[in-house]
Amino acid sequence: MEKYDCIVIGAGPAGLSATLTLGRARRKVTIFDNGTNRNRVTQESHGFLTREGIKPQEFKNIAMKELKSYPSVSISNETVIEVNKDDQNDLFLIKSSNNKTYITEKILLATGIQEEFPLTQIRQYYGKSLFSCPYCDGWELRDKPLAIIAENDEHIIHMTKLVFNWSKDLIVFTNGHQLFNKVRNDFESKKIKVYTDVIEDLHGDNGNLESIELESGDNILRSGGFVVPSFYRPNKFAEQLNCQFDKNGGIITDGAGRTTANGIYIAGETEKAESSSLIIASADGNKAASSINMDITLDRF
Known part of the structure; x- marks a missing residue:
């Protein structure tokens, strides 16, 4: 041998x-x-x-x-x-x-x-229109209407502040997680809207995100964004x-x-x-x- x-x-x-x-x-x-x-x-x-x-x-x-x-x-x-x-x-x-x-x-x-995502549907868009690293993919998504999908206060704050450098058109989706009022106020002062509703589904074609559907029935148009997975x-x-x-x-x-x-x-x-x-x-x-x-x-x- x-x-x-x-x-x-x-x-x-x-x-x-x-x-x-x-x-x-x-x-x-x-x-x-x-x-x-x-x-x-x-x-x-x-x-x-x-x-x-x-x-x-x-x-x-x-x-x-x-x-x-x-x-x-x-x-x-x-x-x-x-x-x-x-x-x-x-x-x-x-x-x-x-x-x-x-x-x-x-x-x-x-x-x-390897990654684990808060939503299984993210896999369909990951690597094409949803990403986890702004330094890797922020330039390609610059100035586009983007989503930030995260469920942890620290992750939400970090990712949102970071991505704001590449696009000011941001909407935060917490998938049912409630944010502190101060955080929401800070975001809203920058015209960043926050949805704390549970995400029902993601819609798009061939990996290209088009909208995010909430459990409340709202369907929010977005063309890409960043997610915060957990790693193992x-x-x-x-x-x-x-x-x-x-x-x-x-x-x-x-x-x-x-x-x-x-x-x-x-x-x-x-x-x-x-x-x-x-x-x-x-x-x-x-x-x-x-x-x-x-x-x-x-x-x-």
């Missing part, structure tokens, strides 16, 4: 960037990709120098092609279903959905996060590998990708279970890979 220097679990920008750095460092590495990248529903990616407006799948295809230039790098189109520590040999055993077992010295967790890690690998967490649920690291569990590293959105940008996640991957390579170097020199 082959032994790898490092196995990268997750082929988002963090995992891809880390694998490239490790390949260039002549490390034997395989990256697992099961095609569940969170940005796969997005039509364009923004904020990454030289790749402005690129489709996420094209970005990924380019990265995969670059990885194939390095003979010590391999790509596994499988899902990791189990990770175990072989304490006797100080190695890790990884089992895939194809019932294969891989042995590795180091593991980089870059499996990212799609697996329990960090827990199973005894990584320590902070009080907010973030995985504790040294700031350079090393977790508190020896041999386990983290990069990208997985660390804090919070959304990030393409360019920041890629930088995280590069940083974690540098730590992995240095640790392997010191172990073997």
Whole structure:
């Protein structure tokens, strides 16, 4: 059975960037990709120098092609279903959905996060006319009549104030959540209307939002907007590998990708279970890979 220097679990920008750095460092590495990248529903990616407006799948295809230039790098189109520590040999055993077992010295967790929305209908519009990141998609929605859909006071205030930079034509939908009077007054002073009714349905065509129907019967015209989802890690690998967490649920690291569990590293959105940008996640991957390579170097020199 082959032994790898490092196995990268997750082929988002963090995992891809880390694998490239490790390949260039002549490390034997395989990256697992099961095609569940969170940005796969997005039509364009923004904020990454030289790749402005690129489709996420094209970005990924380019990265995969670059990885194939390095003979010590391999790509596994499988899902990791189990990770175990072989304490006797100080190695890790990884089992895939194809019932294969891989042995590795180091593991980089870059499996990212996934969204949960307050309304199931949001999925139909997410990535086309409803988004979660104004820095990523605010420019494309500038000056349009937009909706802010959120259910938590802190999230509502933060997102509304932020999006106001791109469009002054905003309406807040709290889906049954009551806002403090001061918040409502602050919004109304900026001519931002607030609907606290439960949302009955979203209407539109081919992912393009046209209106929001409320339980009260009102149907409010909107052509796009921003939502505040909750995020979760799609697996329990960090827990199973005894990584320590902070009080907010973030995985504790040294700031350079090393977790508190020896041999386990983290990069990208997985660390804090919070959304990030393409360019920041890629930088995280590069940083974690540098730590992995240095640790392997010191172990073997």
